[in-house]
Amino acid sequence: MKAEQTFTIKQAAEQSGISEDTIRYYEKIALLPRAERKENGHRIYRQEDIQTLQLISCLKKTGMPLEEMRPFLTVTADADPAEYPELVERLKKHRENIVSQIDSLQQVVDFIDMKLEAGRYRRPDDSCSTKKESQEKPPASTAQNNYF
Amino acid sequence: MKAEQTFTIKQAAEQSGISEDTIRYYEKIALLPRAERKENGHRIYRQEDIQTLQLISCLKKTGMPLEEMRPFLTVTADADPAEYPELVERLKKHRENIVSQIDSLQQVVDFIDMKLEAGRYRRPDDSCSTKKESQEKPPASTAQNNYF
DNA sequence: CCTTGACTTGGAGTCGACTCCAAGTTTTAC
DNA sequence: GTAAAACTTGGAGTCGACTCCAAGTCAAGG
16 A cells, blocks of 8 residues: 655655765665665665664764664564564663663763752762672662652 | 872772773873872872763763863862853753753663564654754653653 | 766775873882 | 883874765756
């Protein structure tokens, strides 16, 4: 029925916030699968490709290097659920990473708020980074956060 | 009274997770102020310097480029509260950035959870990145999140 | 028919952020 | 006294991630 809308690389760039050059670069390094071409050789993108690009953009913002994204993109490409158990493991692991990153960011937000509210030192505050491998079990609220 | 504990660059590296070389590099590009030296020329670090390093480590994890960190570190260095109004503005702005980044990350977490829970597509889901300049007013919960 | 614009390719160049020398000094350890 | 450890400096090299360029193709407009 529906003719599956397609997009040019320019449109894909606009919608994802990733430049055309960069999209081609991603294809070149095989971060993205080779895009389909029209008869004239021009790349064509579908809605799901745009979504993949947006996911990349998302992950990039969080400072993830391209190589680390590969497993994620595999999952997006072929939308299998939990067929590759190793991949699922990776995803879970990264989910934890992200949650801890959110925690880190929260610390920064707290730091800023502290700085903003006054010159008053509440507590130096650590827990942000290194050394302490953040206790595994309850990743609950290390600090109360009222921003969510 | 108290003799203010000091650390070597090696100790600073251990405690911050930033390599000695990198710490020297940061000093070279003046991301960090020139560290005090002992008579023999060796750098010495105090607790607050370690904290600054940890903050850098924190921000790095969030993908922030070094140049963007400068304003933050200025604030840490001289612990003035709201004496530089421009700086305060920057901090507030970045705080918003971070909150939105947390939001982005939350989307990724949601995405992972969705993928993990089943191959079922709940909804493509956007809102993560680009195009939509995320409405200014209520940065409240774009999506319900039950991780916090 | 010729130009303009949107694309293609391969490859070179850039830039940020390290990372790794080499040469030198000083302290500690035996 | 000699060697190893822990530092110093300046500078070169590397690596990831683009970013730019030149040359070429194709489609539509004046």
